[in-house]
Amino acid sequence: MRYELYYWPSIQGRGEFVRLALEDAGAPYADVARTPAGMKAMLRLLDSTALKTPPFAPPFLRAGELVIAQTANILLYLGPRLALAPKSEAGRLWVHQLQLTIADWLVQVHDVHHPIGSGLYYEDQKPEARRRAEGFRNNRLPKFLGYFERVLKKEKVSYAHLSLFQMVEGLRYAFPNTMKSLERRYPRVIELHDRVAARPRLAAYLASKRRIPFNRQGIFRHYPELDQ
Amino acid sequence: MRYELYYWPSIQGRGEFVRLALEDAGAPYADVARTPAGMKAMLRLLDSTALKTPPFAPPFLRAGELVIAQTANILLYLGPRLALAPKSEAGRLWVHQLQLTIADWLVQVHDVHHPIGSGLYYEDQKPEARRRAEGFRNNRLPKFLGYFERVLKKEKVSYAHLSLFQMVEGLRYAFPNTMKSLERRYPRVIELHDRVAARPRLAAYLASKRRIPFNRQGIFRHYPELDQ
Numbered sequence: 001m002r003y004e005l006y007y008w009p010s011i012q013g014r015g016e017f018v019r020l021a022l023e024d025a026g027a028p029y030a031d032v033a034r035t036p037a038g039m040k041a042m043l044r045l046l047d048s049t050a051l052k053t054p055p056f057a058p059p060f061l062r063a064g065e066l067v068i069a070q071t072a073n074i075l076l077y078l079g080p081r082l083a084l085a086p087k088s089e090a091g092r093l094w095v096h097q098l099q100l101t102i103a104d105w106l107v108q109v110h111d112v113h114h115p116i117g118s119g120l121y122y123e124d125q126k127p128e129a130r131r132r133a134e135g136f137r138n139n140r141l142p143k144f145l146g147y148f149e150r151v152l153k154k155e156k157v158s159y160a161h162l163s164l165f166q167m168v169e170g171l172r173y174a175f176p177n178t179m180k181s182l183e184r185r186y187p188r189v190i191e192l193h194d195r196v197a198a199r200p201r202l203a204a205y206l207a208s209k210r211r212i213p214f215n216r217q218g219i220f221r222h223y224p225e226l227d228q
Numbered sequence: 229m230r231y232e233l234y235y236w237p238s239i240q241g242r243g244e245f246v247r248l249a250l251e252d253a254g255a256p257y258a259d260v261a262r263t264p265a266g267m268k269a270m271l272r273l274l275d276s277t278a279l280k281t282p283p284f285a286p287p288f289l290r291a292g293e294l295v296i297a298q299t300a301n302i303l304l305y306l307g308p309r310l311a312l313a314p315k316s317e318a319g320r321l322w323v324h325q326l327q328l329t330i331a332d333w334l335v336q337v338h339d340v341h342h343p344i345g346s347g348l349y350y351e352d353q354k355p356e357a358r359r360r361a362e363g364f365r366n367n368r369l370p371k372f373l374g375y376f377e378r379v380l381k382k383e384k385v386s387y388a389h390l391s392l393f394q395m396v397e398g399l400r401y402a403f404p405n406t407m408k409s410l411e412r413r414y415p416r417v418i419e420l421h422d423r424v425a426a427r428p429r430l431a432a433y434l435a436s437k438r439r440i441p442f443n444r445q446g447i448f449r450h451y452p453e454l455d456q
Binding site: 052056065066068069076077090094096101104111115120128135136139140 | 277280281282283293294297300301304318324329335343344345347348356359363367368372375
């Protein structure tokens with residue numbers, strides 16, 4: 001099966017959580033919207049009235065006849081096919097639970113720089129972003145990191161672990177000072193991050209041009225004034 | 229199987245999406261935290277180091293040996309067991325995709341009254357809430373309603389349809405003026421709402437004391453200044 005991933009071509013964003021799974025598994029896939037023609041194809045599909053299961057937004061995945069949207073849902077589908085999820089139903093529900101918790105966390109990362117509205121620029125909501133960042137750094141961020149520190153075990157790597165790796169990467173980019181002072185409290189999270197980074201296919205991907213660098217259009221954004 | 233639902237006892241919140249599925253199916257369940265002893269049991273479980281799959285937050289469901297958290301994940305599990313999800317994998321992924329889109333929408337409803345931080349009172353973020361409400365009413369709300377209007381078909385009712393019913397109920401409570409002016413544009417959404425409301429077990433539940441009234445501690449809150 002050759003998968004087709006559809007996501008905005010200039011940011012890591014939510015698509016990256018799917019990419020990490022596909023890359024780690026060495027699965028054949030096209031990152032469709034990375035070419036101008038593919039971008040047009042994505043926009044056409046988003047407007048299409050012919051799809052049986054229309055996405056609300058990217059990312060979405062084409063897998064044969066299926067079109068699947070919502071990051072966590074795509075990973076739910078891919079997990080067992082890429083050997084990145086447990087075999088038992090209980091195990092799969094647990095990994096999905098972790099993934100959905102990461103999804104909640106990610107929304108909060110985004111809303112730090114966009115507390116008033118995703119339709120406005122950051123520059124239009126800077127004072128509000130500073131206030132929101134304070135609560136994020138002091139309360140929400142330690143709460144999520146502490147949760148994963150508590151629940152991580154030396155288990156087989158799943159797609160949720162790849163996503164947790166990505167959270168650490170993104171948070172280090174966006175909040176370097178905060179992460180520097182926090183990380184020592186979460187040794188299991190950092191050990192997991194390092195273990196994922198060392199996986200050969202993933203390491204090769206991260207060093208390749210297929211990995212879009214973090215930037216100020218993405219979900220993780222480095223604004224020094226939000227990381228004091 | 230007698231299920232145990234754990235959720236905050238004084239609000240509908242995220243627990244309500246699970247309740248609607250259990251009630252509509254006539255499934256036996258205990259709404260554990262609705263008694264003081266049950267509330268203590270919930271807090272104990274949230275702090276427990278003995279659970280194999282600890283929740284980040286309520287709601288969570290006990291189903292025999294399993295403890296499952298994250299609203300959409302609970303419904304993913306319950307769906308086929310309550311005959312509220314299709315039998316095919318493709319059908320289940322589609323219903324789950326709808327549910328996750330509703331989850332995104334719900335966060336945005338919450339953040340209208342808490343744009344700066346969930347740890348602060350609404351009263352500490354009123355000007356910011358007014359700004360955020362404007363973008364919600366004019367852009368985000370029509371976008372989500374329009375999406376569901378586009379994708380709804382006369383299909384068998386699933387747990388995601390029960391959740392969409394709850395979105396309409398909550399939005400009518402929180403934004404009565406806005407909904408009054410918007411609803412006529414989304415006849416399929418309203419038809420679905422009415423069809424769900426007429427289901428006998430659900431109607432009996434809604435008229436019972438088990439249904440907690442909407443209030444200003446929940447996710448859907450009526451503040452007239454945010455509904456101009």
